[in-house]
Amino acid sequence: MSADRFDVVIVGGGPGGYIGAIRAAQLGFKTACIEKSDTLGGTCVNVGCIPSKALLYSTELFAMAEHKFSKHGIKLSGVELDLPTMMKRKESVVRQNTNGVSFLFKKNKIEWIKGEASFSGPKELKVKGADGERTVTADHIVIATGSEPVQLPPLPFDGKHVISSTEALALEKVPEHLVVVGGGVIGLELGSVWKRLGAKVTVIEFMPDILATMDKDVGKEMKKILSKQGFDFKLGAKVTGSKVKGKKVTVEFEDKDGNKDSVECDVVLAAVGRRPYTAGLGLDKVGVETDKAGRIKIDNRFRTNVEGVYAIGDVVEGPMLAHKAEEEGVVLAELLAGQAGHVNHETIPGIVYTWPEVGAVGISEQQAKERGLNVKIGKVPFMANGRARASDDVDGFVKVIADAKTDRVLGVHIVGPQASELISECVTVMEFAGSSEDIGRIVHGHPTLSETVKEAALAVDKRTLNF
Ligand code: FAD
Numbered sequence: 233m234s235a236d237r238f239d240v241v242i243v244g245g246g247p248g249g250y251i252g253a254i255r256a257a258q259l260g261f262k263t264a265c266i267e268k269s270d271t272l273g274g275t276c277v278n279v280g281c282i283p284s285k286a287l288l289y290s291t292e293l294f295a296m297a298e299h300k301f302s303k304h305g306i307k308l309s310g311v312e313l314d315l316p317t318m319m320k321r322k323e324s325v326v327r328q329n330t331n332g333v334s335f336l337f338k339k340n341k342i343e344w345i346k347g348e349a350s351f352s353g354p355k356e357l358k359v360k361g362a363d364g365e366r367t368v369t370a371d372h373i374v375i376a377t378g379s380e381p382v383q384l385p386p387l388p389f390d391g392k393h394v395i396s397s398t399e400a401l402a403l404e405k406v407p408e409h410l411v412v413v414g415g416g417v418i419g420l421e422l423g424s425v426w427k428r429l430g431a432k433v434t435v436i437e438f439m440p441d442i443l444a445t446m447d448k449d450v451g452k453e454m455k456k457i458l459s460k461q462g463f464d465f466k467l468g469a470k471v472t473g474s475k476v477k478g479k480k481v482t483v484e485f486e487d488k489d490g491n492k493d494s495v496e497c498d499v500v501l502a503a504v505g506r507r508p509y510t511a512g513l514g515l516d517k518v519g520v521e522t523d524k525a526g527r528i529k530i531d532n533r534f535r536t537n538v539e540g541v542y543a544i545g546d547v548v549e550g551p552m553l554a555h556k557a558e559e560e561g562v563v564l565a566e567l568l569a570g571q572a573g574h575v576n577h578e579t580i581p582g583i584v585y586t587w588p589e590v591g592a593v594g595i596s597e598q599q600a601k602e603r604g605l606n607v608k609i610g611k612v613p614f615m616a617n618g619r620a621r622a623s624d625d626v627d628g629f630v631k632v633i634a635d636a637k638t639d640r641v642l643g644v645h646i647v648g649p650q651a652s653e654l655i656s657e658c659v660t661v662m663e664f665a666g667s668s669e670d671i672g673r674i675v676h677g678h679p680t681l682s683e684t685v686k687e688a689a690l691a692v693d694k695r696t697l698n699f
Contacts, residue, residue, distance in 0.1 A: 235356065238264045240568065241370035242561075243349045243357065243513070246274020247554040248545025249376035250333050252561025257340040259569040264368065265337070266359055268348040271330035272337065275378050275546070276554040279398045282329050284421055286322040287401065288585050291428040295587075303624065313429055319402065350514035355540050372540055372568055375520070375528055376561065377513060379506040379546035386473045386484070387413060387502045393481045394474060397422060400501045407431045409497035411483050413471050415442030417584050419503035420458065424586045427462060434464040434495055436471060436485055443584065447596035447645040449611075449631060454647060457588065457627050469493070474500065508547045523549075532574065534564045556580050579662045583652045588614075588628045591655030594643030594662055597633060606636040610668060610691025612684055614648045616699040619679035625649035630688035632658075632668050639667035639692070650681050657685055668692035 240256040242249045245267030253265040271278060297311045337344050345368065347361025355373060359366045381396040383389055389396055400422045406429045412419040415437030427433040435442065441451035442458075442465065455465060466485065472492075473484040484494045508526045515522065521529045521537045528543035530536055536543055544564055545557030556575065563573040584590035600607045611631040614620040628648030634641050644658035661671055671689035676682045683698070690696045 235367040235369045236264075238262050238343075238368065238370040240264075240372045240374065240565070241266065241345075241357065241368055242374040242376055244274060244376035244378055244545070244547075245269070245272040245333070245344065246376060246378045246545060246557065247276045248378070248557030248561045249274065249374070250336070250561075251558040252374060252376060252544060252565050253342045254336055254340050255562045255565035256568065257342050259565055261372075261565070261568070263340075264343040264345050264370075266345045266347065266349040266357065266368070268346070268361075272333040272344065273326075273330045276557075277329045277333065278326060279401060281554050283322050283326050283401045284397075284418075284425070285585055286325040287318070287425045288421060288587075290318045290321065291425050292587055295428040300624070313406070315405065315429070322401070348512060350512055351518045351520075352514070354518050354538055370540075372542060374534075374561075374564060375510070375513065375536075375541065375543040375547055376545045376557070377509050377547050378557075379552055380509045381502070382505045382507050384413065384471060384502055384504055386471050387500060388474075389502065390476065393476045393479075393498070394500045394502060397501070397503055400426075400499075400503075403499070407497070407499040409434070409499075411436060411481075411495055411497040411500045412503060413437075413483070413500060414503035414505070415439070415444070415465070415467070416503060416505065417443070417582075419501065420454070420584060420586050422501060422503065423463065424458075424461075432464070433462070434466065434497070436466045436469050436483065436495075438468070438470050440468045442467070443590065446582065446590065446592055447631065447643070448598055449629070450590055450592065450645050450647055453628060454584075454586070454590065457647070458586065466493075466495070506546065506552050510547060533567050534560065550577055551580055551582065553580065553582070576663065579659050581655045581659050583655065585652060588625065588648045589646075589651035591646040591651035591653075591658075592644065593655055593659050594641070595633065596643060596645065597631075600633060600642065605642070607633050607642060608636045608639075608668075608692045609633050610688045610693070610696075612687040612691050612696060612699045614681070614684055616687065617679070617681060617684045619681050620649060620684070622679065623649070630654070630684045632671070632685075632688045632692055634668040634689075634692045639669055641666055641668055641671070641689075644685070644688075646685070648681065648684065654682055654685055657682060 239261035256263045347359040349357045352358045409432040412423040443451040469485045534542045544560035546552045581593045613629045615626045631645040633643040668689040
C-alpha cells in the first residue's frame with residue numbers, strides 16, 4: 233500500500249490540532265488532521281469548554297428565575313426544570329461547534345483522516361479507521377492528542393456513581409447529593425451546574441483552599457461566595473476510599489491530622505486534574521521522550537527529540553487550556569513556515585465560569601513573594617461599582633499587582649461578574665508591557681464593570697476616585 237504524503241499531519245482534532253491545521257493550511261502547507269472520534273473539536277468542543285458553558289448559562293438562568301427575579305419585582309410561579317430540553321440544547325450547541333470545525337476544514341482544504349494514528353516510523357503514521365488502515369507520511373508530524381481525566385485509586389470510575397467530567401455533563405437526573413472531589417476549575421463549574429438545579433453539593437479538596445493554584449484571595453473569596461450559594465466544603469481532606477452500595481456511594485476521607493470521616497451521596501464527580509493522553513500512539517517505536525508526568529518533552533519551538541515530530545496543547549507542559557493549545561498550534565505552523573513566534577506563558581488568562589466568574593492573568597501575590605519581587609497592590613471591590621450595584625452583582629473584587637519600581641502590571645486577579653471578559657483588557661495591557669498607570673489613565677465607559685479594573689489600577693498608587 234502506498235503512503236499518502238502531506239507537508240504537515242496533525243494527530244488530534246482538538247483546539248490545538250484543528251487551529252494548528254487551519255494556520256498550516258493558510259500558510260500553504262498540504263495539511264491533514266487525524267482524529268479518531270466521530271466529531272472534530274476534541275475535548276474542548278465535545279466534552280469540555282463548550283458543553284460546560286452551555287449548561288452553566290442555562291442553569292444560571294434557572295437560578296436567576298428561582299432566586300433573583302423576585303428582587304427585581306418580577307413575579308414568577310411554577311418555575312420548573314426540564315432537564316432533557318436543557319441537555320438537548322447543550323447537545324445542539326456542541327453540534328453547531330463540531331460542524332463548524334468540519335466546515336473550516338473544507339474551507340481551508342484540510343483533509344480529516346478519520347481513525348486512530350500510531351507511529352510506524354519517524355515520519356510515518358498508520359491510521360486505523362472504520363474503512364481499514366491507511367499509511368500517511370509527512371515532513372512534519374504534530375502530536376496534539378490532548379489529555380484525559382486523572383483517576384484516583386480510591387475512586388475508580390464506574391461511569392454511573394463515580395464519574396468524570398464527561399458523565400457529569402450528561403446526567404439524566406439531578407443528583408440529590410453530589411460529592412465533587414477536587415476544588416479546582418472543573419469541579420467548581422460542574423458543581424455549580426448541579427447545585428443550581430437543586431443538588432446538595434459537597435466539595436472535598438486536598439489543599440487548604442479551593443482554586444489552590446490561583447491567588448489566595450481568589451480562593452478565599454470564592455469559598456465565601458459559593459458557601460453562601462449553599463456549597464459545603466471539606467478542605468484539607470484526603471479521600472482514602474469509596475464504597476458503592478445500591479444507589480449510594482460512601483466517600484471516605486481524612487483530615488490533615490488523620491481524623492477519619494465519610495460522606496454518603498448518590499454521585500461522586502472526581503475532578504482532580506487531567507493527564508496527557510498518548511495511549512496507542514506508539515511513541516516508543518520512534519523514541520519520542522516524555523517526562524515523569526507523561527508530557528511529551530519539547531523545546532521552545534515545540535520540537536520533540538525526534539526530528540520532524542512536534543507536540544502542542546494539553547499533551548505538553550503548561551496550563552491545560554484550549555486557548556493555550558490554539559495559540560501553540562498557530563505559532564508552530566508559523567515557525568514551520570519560517571516565521572518567528574512564541575507563546576507568552578506569562579499572559580495566558582485563566583478563567584472559572586462560576587457565578588461570579590474568576591478571571592486571572594500573570595503572577596499571584598504569593599508568586600511575587602516567592603520570586604522575591606517588590607510589588608504594589610491595588611484591590612477594589614465590585615460593591616464600589618455603580619453598574620455592579622445596578623445589576624445586583626456586587627460580590628468580588630479586582631486586584632492589580634504591579635512592580636513597585638517600574639509600575640509594570642505583573643498580574644490581575646478578578647472575582648466578579650463578567651470576569652471572563654474583563655480580564656482581556658488586563659491581558660492586552662500586560663502583552664504591551666503596560667503599567668497600572670496606563671490602565672488608570674485609559675477612559676473606561678460609564679457605568680461599566682470595567683471601571684473596577686481602572687479603580688483597582690488607580691488603587692496601586694492609592695489614588696482611587698470612587699472607593
Ligand atoms: P484535546 O482537545 O483533548 O484534543 C485531542 C484530540 O486528539 C481528541 O479529540 C482525541 O480524540 C484525539 N486523539 C488522541 N489520540 C489520538 C490518536 N492516536 N489518533 C487520532 N486522534 C487521537 N479549557 C479552556 O480553555 N476553557 C474552558 O472553559 C475549559 N473548560 C473545560 C471543561 C471541561 C469539563 C474539561 C474536561 C476541559 C475544559 N477545558 C477548558 C480544557 C480544554 O478542553 C483543553 O485544554 C483542550 O481541549 C486541549 O486541547 P488539545 O487540542 O490539546 O487536546
